[in-house]
Amino acid sequence: MNDPEATGGGAFSRRTFLKGLGTTAVAAVAAQTTAVAAELEKVNAERILGPGPVPVTLTVNGQRLKLMLEPRVTLLDALRNYSSLTGAKEGCDRAACGACTVLLDDVPVYSCQKLAVEAQGREITTIEGLATDDKLSKVQQAFIEKDALQCGYCTPGFIMSVTALLKQNPHPTVDEVKHACAGNLCRCGTHPHILQAVFQAAGVKTTNKTEVIHA
């Protein structure tokens, strides 16, 4: 496959980088570094993937997903474009908006910044995997009841971040919730309702201060 990114002269592979380190950059510890580089090179040589498609097996929401992917395909790309799991959204494709958040072994990650090949062997949970037997999770239910969404495009990402938070910390403070959601952006401006939804899901009663006056 004609693939300039992978084979072009300017490309910096991990091997050439390590070689460079070994021979020039750190002459003082050259012997040791060279040995490490040589060792890494050997290990890597056996593991070099691509540039063409390789078989990838992902465990998503408890189901096995077998795909043929170029190693440079991200987890987000694999989910959205090589399977029908379009719940994780692409908002920026550069780890800034959080719409693509999924759980890797219960840890929220930006799936746009994880290569699919790296996610093999991990338990991947997407928004589609939260409801069990058509019963919504507490977080999903709270997002509905508090209207913690408008256009809804950022919603899967927020719900995954909040789900991970509450699993680890069932009774978070306001600041802890804000910290957990700091990596998720919402342009419709739904944040106040998201906060209410998180506390409702955590079993804390929230009061709505909105007042309707019949003028």
Added chain:
Amino acid sequence: MPSWPAETKYISQPTLRVDAPPKVTGRARYSSDTQAEGWLYGMILRSKWPAAKILSVNLAPARQIPGIKAAVVVREGEFTVRFYGEEIAAVAGTTKQACLDALRAIEVKAEPRNDFAVNENEARKDDAPQVWQGKPNVAPGRVRERGNVDHAFGECAAVIEGFYTTPVQIHNPMETHGNTVSWTDDGVTAWASTQGITSVRDGLAGALQLDQSKVRVITDFMGGGFGAKFGAGVEGMLAARLSREAKAPVRLMLTRFDEALAVGNRPSSFQRIKMGALADGTLHAFEAENYGTAGIGAGGDSGGGGGGADIPMPYLYPVPNSRVKQSAVAVNAGSSRAFRAPGNPPASFGMESAMDDLAVKLGMDPLAFRLKNDSNEVRRQEYKIGAEKFGWKEKYLTPGSSPGPVKTGIGCAGAAWPAGGPSRTTQGEAQINPDGSIEFRLGVQDIGTGTKTVIAVVAAEMLGLKPEQITVKVGDTNYPPGPGSGGSTTCASISPTVYDICQRGLQQLQNQTGIADARGENWFAACKKLGVNPLAVHGTWIEGLSNRPAYGVQFAEVAVDTETGLVTVKKVVAVHDCGLIIDTLTLESQINGGVIMGMGYALYEERVMDDLSGVVLNPNFETYKLPGIADVPEIEIVLLNMPERGVIGIGEPATVPTAAAIGNAVANAIGVRVGSLPITPAKVLAALGKVPPVAQT
């Protein structure tokens, strides 16, 4: 004359958003989620020059990339590009990776122009490079005058002069612009991320020279627009042409980077305002000169300054003597588009800043000064209610007198949105089935405002059913036509239409079944009597149930750290009149959203252009900052329900006064005006004389 029921079960109550379940489970299919059979990935090659003549584009190397199925040039032959990011060519392929490779392989021969202007103040100079060759960058100014301004200033007890500026703001909906387009011999189907399915349909039909009946546009779910998503866009035309060539559907969604370049923004404003009042505080004289840029012009076909940068001045307050001069400046940057309440947030910032500055000079409380001059009864009432709730009297200190290094301050501002109201040609239909199920179909789209929910609430109310018993279908040009979702018009358009459909449905049920009142508990019995054939009912918007305009006022409390310059918004009280409220819950969401977007405008958001290279320097979320959850203050909302006015939209007014209220609160805190949005720490420190001012280019 029709009227809304006096007693309501669902209208004006909190009803859960009917399409929330698919949105929280990932089942909702957004336009960018479309996976049409055999779909290809599409991508656009954009100009890396802010101004250039494109001599030739060689697509052959791109076509050689494995997986590439089509490649097209925007225009045949030589053509001119006028901003960094203008579209040149596009490719479609089986993977995103193949497309990325193909874009790199395209060979473009171009004559870059080194003379370009990307900043308003450079472009205004007489010797500035012309964005549209042969046409001056600054359009002839428009001057409006009433009374005798020059004489009137002499009669004023206090006069202030200020320079208030607002930046170019980028819409940045979370879902980028784009479509999946399938063009076959039968016609075109486009799954569009749009606020206007009908305008996309007609735009595609026109550009592709197809009958409008041969183009179908579908928008089941879309991820926000805020005014930037009314047309098919260049990206829509390119996707269609790629589909034609590849004989497959093409999904072409823009990148986040592209969003900052080519698909709209809010024009900037540079407002030099002189304003004077009589000794009793009555506004008497107003003079303003404003310029701003709409990029290369609205739509790219109006050279010489383009349109779209004018703002309503003097805003809100009647001034007997006024002179306003406005002009738009063309720069080598992407065109502006409508952006939530076009013209109003910048006008509000300029005018309401000037109001506070003049109040200070007069020695008046800014709220009292407003009440003295604002003749609008609704807003006057809102100021009184809001001031009470906010605790204005208790909180107000003279400017700069808050003690300590972190100073608190308060401010307020008013809004108007006169352009709302209904689209009178809105239509819709319902199919009533013998089993009692009912489906409404309207050719509108739900952009996150709750359109589907509004339809369900109104229908449930009128038919005596529950909202969850109403099936709602929107977002398809095969349904009866409705307006684009913009300008706070949708709710006022569809509510009377659904009312009409329901009334006609009930009448026809009575005619066919003999049941006099088919509502509520009689519904299923009546429907059963229909026999085999469902009943199809068509309805239209009718007079007397909707209205315009909307007003609103907001109060803000801020803390300003005078050592770091950081502004923290502590609290916002938003008081808004909403006519007859349909759903208090989704309404509350929309007002929160307006406030938060206004807060971004006040403190964080600004497109930054580089003079030397002509590029947008912050085309991503790391450097173009949106408010995050930690920035959001406590927002208290007061909704004025005014059923006698009928249904009124609220999307625009909710975002109009926020930035001005925050700006006034900052000035009140530190005792000196920061007249330039966004109010960054650097500008606060400069206003305090602690650092040199940021050079304004």
